[in-house]
Amino acid sequence: MVNNRIALLITIFIGFLCFFLPARANNLNLANGAIAGNMVTFEIGWENAWNLTENSGNHDAVWIFVKGQTTTGSWTHIDVEQNSTLHYTSSPLTVETVADGKGLFLLLQAQGYTNVEAAQVSVKTTVNLEEFRQIKIFGIEMVHIPQGPFYLGDGASVSSLANASGNPILVESEQEIDLTKIIIHNPNSEFSPAELPQLLPSGFPKGAESFYVMKYEVSQLQYVDFLNTLTYTQQKSRTSLLPSSPKGTFAMVNPYQPDSLYRNGIVIMEPGVESSKPARYAMDYNKNQQYNDNNDGLHRASNFMNWGDLSAYLDWAALRPITELEFEKLSRGKNATPIAGEFAWGTATVSNANNPTNDGTIFESVSDIPQSESGLANHGTFIATEGWGLRGVLRTGFAANENTNRIQAGATYYGVMEISGNVWEQTIMVAGGGENFEKIFGDGVLSKNGDANVQTWCNPSTASGVLLKGGGWQSTISSVGSWRDLAISDRFYSHLKPASRRNSIGGRGGR
C-alpha cells in the first residue's frame, strides 16, 4: 500500500514536471552538422511539436532545405532525394518528402505533443556535398492545414467577399469559381476596391485542399541569412541601401529616415564591393557592434519588406505565397461559422500588445494581459495618451508560451501565430491579375537581379494582384464593418500594390 502511494506521488510529480517546467531550448534549433558524400547529418530540436491528426486535429512540421557555397563563392540550392527511405531520422520524428525534391518536412511520427530534443537527421542530397566550400541547412517551422471546406468572408468587413446576398461563401473544392456570382460586400468608400474578374480558375489555390503555411512571419534573422547567400547585385535589389554602404548601416529602413528603425535591426556587417564582393549582413539593433547578440531582436518579424522582397525570399526557400482564400481558411478553420469582424483567434475583440518585456531577447514578450475572449496582438492605437503604441514589430511568437490557449497566444484555429497584427501579410488576391496565380513552388534560384522568377507569381516590381491582409503594428481597430485591419476578412487595401518598402509590411509563405 505504501509502495502504491509512493508510485502515485511519483506519477503525479512526473506529470507535473511535464506540464509546468519552463522550456529551456529555443523554439527551433539546428546544430552539429556534418557531411559525407551526398549525405548531410545534423541535430534538430524544437519546442511544442504536435501531431493531433487522429483526433481530427492538425500537425506542425519543419521545412528543411540545403544550400551550398561553391568554390567561386556563389550559393546554389541543393536538391534532396525524393524517396523518403533514403533519409533517416531518429525518434520521435519521421520524414515527408516532396515531389520536386527542393527540401523535406520533418514531423512527429506519433500522436500527441512534445518538445523534440536533438533528434538525429540524415538527408541524402542529389550531389556530392564535399565539392562545396560550405553547406548550410535551413529550417522553418510550418503548420499543416488539412483538407476541408471553409467559409470565405464574414458578411461585414470592408470590401470582403460575399455571395449575392452579402453572406459568407462556402468553399468546398478547388474547382473554378464563377466570380460573377460573388460580390464585394461593404465596399471601401475611400478607395475603389480592385474589381473582380469573371472567373477564378481551378489552378488558383483555394484552401479546400491541404497545404502547409509558416507558423510565424519571416523573421529578421531569417532575412539576414537569405541576404548572405546573394550576389552584390541581388542584395542591391533586396535591401533599401546599397550593399557598399558603411559598416553598421541599417540596410532595410527608409534611406531618407535612417534613424526610424521601427524595431528593425538588419545592418551591414561588412560592406560589399559592386560587381565583385557581396556585403555581409547581421543583426545589430542595439548598435553595439556585437553582431547577432542576445539583445538584437533576431526573431522579430521582418518589416520593410515589399512584394519583391517577400516573393524573392519564398522562391529562394522553395516555398510559395499563400492566397487570400488560404489566409481565411488557416485563420477561421474548416466549417467554422464566420463571426462578423472576427480576428485570427476567432472573436471580434482584441487586447493590444504594447509593453515589451525582455526586449530584443529570445524571450521578448509583453506585460499586457489579454482580456477575456480578446486575443493578444501587436497593433496601433489613436488614443492620444498612448501615441501610436509600440511603433514597431515584436518577436514572432511573442504571445505564446508553453501554457497558452488560442486566445492568449493570438493564434488561428490551426495554431498559426500573428496572423492578426505585427506585420501585414502579403497574399495573392483573386483580382488584379492575382487570379492567374497557380500552385507552383519556388525552385531556390532567383534571377540575376535578385527577383523571384516563378511562372504565374505576381510581378515583383508592380506587385499587381497582391493583397495586404491581417494588419500590422500600426493598424487601428474601429467598429465591425468599418476600418478594422486585423479582421481576417477585411480587404480594405485591395487597391494598394505593396511595391514599396513600408515599416509595417512583411509576410510568410506556404507549400
Add this chain to the structure above:
Amino acid sequence: MKKIYISILFFMLFGAAVSAQAHYAGGSGGGYASTAIGNSTFVLVGDSISTKVFDVTVFPNPLTSNDIFKAKFTGLKHSEKISIVVSDMIGSRLLVEQVDANDEIIINLPTERLSKGIYLITFQHNNHKITRRFNYSK
C-alpha cells in the same frame, strides 16, 4: 493499480490533446534556425551566431584498424572536460565517453563494431560542439 497510474500519467501528458485542434503553445526564440558546415568564420549554433572557442583535428584520416586514432586540440586548457560521441551516418552511437583535454589524446574506437565507411566524431566542451568525420577501413 499500476494501470491507473499509467492512465493518470497519460492523461496529464496527452489529455488536452483529445479536444484540441492544434497546440497553441510557443517558447523562446523563433520558428527558424540554420546551421553551417564548412570553412566559415562563424559557426551557427541554433539560432545565434558565436565564434569558435576551440578547434580540433583528428588523425590519421583515413584510418585503418592498425592505426592509433588521435585528436589534437587548440584553444583548451589542460584537464578541461571534453565529451566525445562517435556515430555512424545514420546517427547510431558507437562510442560515448568523457576525457580530459590535452594537446593530443588517443581515442579508443570500438573497432570490432566498425565496418568500412564514414563516421562522425563530435567533441563537446560546455555548450560548444565540433563535429569531424573520418574514413575507416579494416
